[in-house]
Amino acid sequence: MSNRIAISIFVKCRRFLKKKMSYNAQVIVLSFFVGILGATAAIIVKNLMHFTVSTLNNIFPKAEVNYYYLAFPIIGIIFTVLYTRKVVKDNIGHGVSIVLKSMFKSGGKLRKHNMYSSVIASTLTVGFGGSVGLEAPMVLTGSAIGSNVARTFNFNAKTTTLLLACGSTAALAAIFKAPITAIVFALEVLMLDLTSAALLPLLISAATGTVLSILFLGDTVTFDLATTQAYFLKNIPFYILLGVFTGLISIYFLRLLRWIEKQFSKLKSIPLKILIGGVMLGLLILLLPALFGEGYENINALLKGNVFDLFEKSPLSHISNSHWMLIVFILAVIFLKVIATAVTTSAGGIGGVFAPTLFVGAFVGYLVAEVSNYYFGFDLPHINFVLAGMAGVMSGVMLAPLTSIFLIAEISSGYSLLIPLMITSLISYLCVSPIEKYSVYTKNLAEKGNLKTHNKDKFALQKINWSSIIDHNITTLPLHSTLGEFTQYIAKSRRNLFVVLDEDHKFAGLLVMDDHRDKIFRQDLYDKILVDELMIEPEEFIYDTDTGMEMLEKFNRTRNFNMPVITQDREYLGFLSKSKVLDLYRDFIAADSED
Numbered sequence: 001m002s003n004r005i006a007i008s009i010f011v012k013c014r015r016f017l018k019k020k021m022s023y024n025a026q027v028i029v030l031s032f033f034v035g036i037l038g039a040t041a042a043i044i045v046k047n048l049m050h051f052t053v054s055t056l057n058n059i060f061p062k063a064e065v066n067y068y069y070l071a072f073p074i075i076g077i078i079f080t081v082l083y084t085r086k087v088v089k090d091n092i093g094h095g096v097s098i099v100l101k102s103m104f105k106s107g108g109k110l111r112k113h114n115m116y117s118s119v120i121a122s123t124l125t126v127g128f129g130g131s132v133g134l135e136a137p138m139v140l141t142g143s144a145i146g147s148n149v150a151r152t153f154n155f156n157a158k159t160t161t162l163l164l165a166c167g168s169t170a171a172l173a174a175i176f177k178a179p180i181t182a183i184v185f186a187l188e189v190l191m192l193d194l195t196s197a198a199l200l201p202l203l204i205s206a207a208t209g210t211v212l213s214i215l216f217l218g219d220t221v222t223f224d225l226a227t228t229q230a231y232f233l234k235n236i237p238f239y240i241l242l243g244v245f246t247g248l249i250s251i252y253f254l255r256l257l258r259w260i261e262k263q264f265s266k267l268k269s270i271p272l273k274i275l276i277g278g279v280m281l282g283l284l285i286l287l288l289p290a291l292f293g294e295g296y297e298n299i300n301a302l303l304k305g306n307v308f309d310l311f312e313k314s315p316l317s318h319i320s321n322s323h324w325m326l327i328v329f330i331l332a333v334i335f336l337k338v339i340a341t342a343v344t345t346s347a348g349g350i351g352g353v354f355a356p357t358l359f360v361g362a363f364v365g366y367l368v369a370e371v372s373n374y375y376f377g378f379d380l381p382h383i384n385f386v387l388a389g390m391a392g393v394m395s396g397v398m399l400a401p402l403t404s405i406f407l408i409a410e411i412s413s414g415y416s417l418l419i420p421l422m423i424t425s426l427i428s429y430l431c432v433s434p435i436e437k438y439s440v441y442t443k444n445l446a447e448k449g450n451l452k453t454h455n456k457d458k459f460a461l462q463k464i465n466w467s468s469i470i471d472h473n474i475t476t477l478p479l480h481s482t483l484g485e486f487t488q489y490i491a492k493s494r495r496n497l498f499v500v501l502d503e504d505h506k507f508a509g510l511l512v513m514d515d516h517r518d519k520i521f522r523q524d525l526y527d528k529i530l531v532d533e534l535m536i537e538p539e540e541f542i543y544d545t546d547t548g549m550e551m552l553e554k555f556n557r558t559r560n561f562n563m564p565v566i567t568q569d570r571e572y573l574g575f576l577s578k579s580k581v582l583d584l585y586r587d588f589i590a591a592d593s594e595d
Contacts, residue, residue, distance in 0.1 A: 018153070024197070027159060031166045031201030034149055035208030038142035038170030042209070043216050045119045045134055045141070046175070052127025053293065069129065069285040069292065073344070074278025076128025080121050081274060081348035088117045093350055095140030096441045099168065099190065102147070104445070107157025108164045114144030121350035129285055129292045131340035135175060136352020139185075142171030165192045166201050170209035177213050178410035179206035181403060188400045189441065231384060231420045238380055239420045242368050243392055243427025249334065249364055250396025250432045253357070254440055257342045264346035277347020284340045289313045290333055291340045295359040302366050302386050323374060327367070334363045353440050357394040365389020387412055388424040395425035396432040399439040466548060469584055470565055470574035476501050477531065479508045483519060484526030486511065486534075499564065499572060500535045507564060507572040509535030541566050542576055552581070 017026050056072065084092060090111065092098070095118055102110050118137035126134055146167030150160040165186040173182035183202045186192045192202075231239075267273050285291050290298045290310045301309050311329050341356040369385035372378040387408050394404035405421045438446045475493040477486065479502045489498060490513055498511040509532070516534055519525055540554050542565045554563065555578045565573040 026153065027155075027162065027197075027201055028204065030149055030153070030163060031204045032208055034142075034146045034163055034166045035170040035205035036212065037145045037149075038167040038205065039174035039209035039212040041115075041119060041141045041145065042138050042171045042174035043213060045123060045138060046217065048119070048123045049127050049134060049294075052123060056128070067286065069289065070279075070282040072292075073129040073281040073285060074274065076125050076130055077274050077278050077281075077344070077347050077349050079124045079128070080130075080350055081270065083121055083124065084117070084348070084350065085270075088113055088121070090117070092118045092121060092137075092140070093345055094441070094444075095136035095138075095352055096189065097445055098140055099143045099164065100441060101445055102143075103161055103164070103190070108147050108161035109151060110140075110144040110147040110164070112144070112148055114140055115148060116141070118350060125344065125349035125351050126293050129281070130344040130349040130351055131281065131285070131291050131293065131295070131337065131356065132344050132349060132351025133294050133353065133355025134351065135172065135354035137350060138171040138175060139168045139352075142167035142169070161192065162198055162201060165190055165198075166205035169202050170205040173206045173209035174213035174217075176407060176411055177210050177219070178407055179203075179210045181407040181410050182206045182209065184406050185400070185403045188402050189398060189439075231381075231417060235380060236420075236423060238368065238372060238378070238385075239388055239423045240427055242365060242385060242388055243424040244431060245368060246361060246364055246389055246392025246424060247396050247428040247431025249360060250357075250393055250428060251435055252335070253338050253353075253360065253393070253397050254432075254436050254443075256338050257353070257440065258443065260339065260342035261346050264343075270348070273347050277343040277349075280343045281340055281347070284336055284343075287314060287316065288329075288333055288336060291337055294355040295337075296355065299359060299362045299386070299390075302362050303383050305382060307366065307370075327371065330363055330367050330370075334360055334367070337363075353397060354394075357397045358390045361390035361393030362386045363389070364393060384417055384420060387417060388420050391421045392424040392428040396428040397440050399429065399433060399436070401425040401429045466551065466576070466581070466584075469580045470576060471562075471580075472574045474499050474575050476572070477511075479503070479532055481531045482527055483516075483529040483531070483534070484523075486516075486531050487520050487526070490520065497562065497575075499575075500531055501572055505572065506570040507541075507566045508532070509537055510564070511535050538564060543568060544573060548585075551576070555581070 017029060021029065056068075084090070090113065092114065098114070099110070102108055118140045122132075122134050122137035126132060143164045144167070146163035146165065147160055149167075150163040155163070168190065169182040169186050171182075172185055173179045176182075183199075183206050186202055187194050192198060264273055264277065267276070288311075298310055301307065307326065307330075310333075311326075314329075316329075337356055337360050341351075341353060344351060365385040365388055366382055368389070369380040369382045372380050391404040391408040394407070395401040398404070401422075404425045405418070408421050409415045409418055436443075474495060474497055475489055476499045477489050479500055481489075481500075486498075496513045498513070500508040500511060502508045511531060511534060513520070515536075519529065519534075538560075540558050540563065542551050542554060542563050544565060544567050546554075555561075561578050562575050563578075565576055567573065
């Protein structure tokens, strides 16, 4: 009964909006509505995750070495796999990649279950110790909310994509209480077109998500920050050095993550994947409890300078008293966190790399400051370098320097560290981008040709239906025709170009009338010359299997204005005109862009 009432109210509201408001006004109102729903989802998943963790801590006794860590991760992965395979029956891993793929494949349309499925799955994974983050699942959840709201109003692909971005913006703003970061993420990672029509809805959703998060989660951000220290110009070389280190770690992060996922993909047995991944993750967490879950509480410990507390429950804690062993522990956390994250997702867990990049970056920043201070006598502020390290690794792994800069600036309650954040993030980005063309979110999509937003020219060339502009009106004549028969074809044609075909309708060559004017008026040659003596072979063909990019490259390479289209076995299909290709391309870009 309650469902019927809710549906009835929704239908009446939709009718009112469509009847009483303009199209733009509808989008503004719905961006606010999507902001509420996206933020609510983020608030719910945060509370669910903390409830799961606190319940496990209350049920199972605390010990000096918690051997329950061996069991928790595999239990969480089993629950997650059962839920995704038996209930959802869909792939919901790599949330941001799913959003980007939907923008390419279906105009931003996401399935209804995406509004809740990743929330439940990621809570099971992270709550039981999966070494991943909740942000990517939340981006997928918020995006699905915006997408499905747009679908109920029968909006076009552009508006659907905009409301999708509004949903992700609201969710991300609610998680970090960072509205500017959420908007920059939509522009830099989702690559939404920045126009005045798009900016206002994004602002509304970001503000709505932030306000709701403050109301229900309090005004403190994810990190308990001590007071940051002012940066000095003399420390800038160290921020540059940190940028290089975070860039190298980012490359390690990307390469190892993909390699481990590839190795797990070779395993056909799902139980075997769960067993291997769960056991590996359990052992890693037992040895280094800091790898448990998202790890934000460990980042808070670094920010407060309580680094030794991170290794208290490790079986190896008794040998961590010396300073050099502390350095070894920090290095182990940095390098093993990537493995823990990779095996979590590869074994079937659901979560993202947003939190792991911040986690790894925080430890890299602390390590640079600690080594510089302890061994070389400098006085670098740990908290500043922890924050800059977080920005550096996020920038390198996600190839999103602006998102990383604004996130750390917002969660640190000010912009006093803006210059160091910019330096570290940009150096990291510059180290990674020449080596890794695609980010952690876009590599697989780009390899499969499913990436629109990061190369819209290439997307247009892939999506346009080139067959619709193939010219089939070029006159064809048989291979063994005489010059006299050729002149008869000329008399019936208004074109200068002719195609010669063999007896199997295969392309044999081209005839250009202007090239043979000295012969076509000499009747004494009509029976003496065959067209196969006059025809020419084009330097290149367009094949029906060519991509749009390959086709344009051939036009540019040959400088031809028309080219024949054939199959791989030389069956003639028609001609393509470069001018028509460019006209169709321009029309597609214009239709796909914002007004």
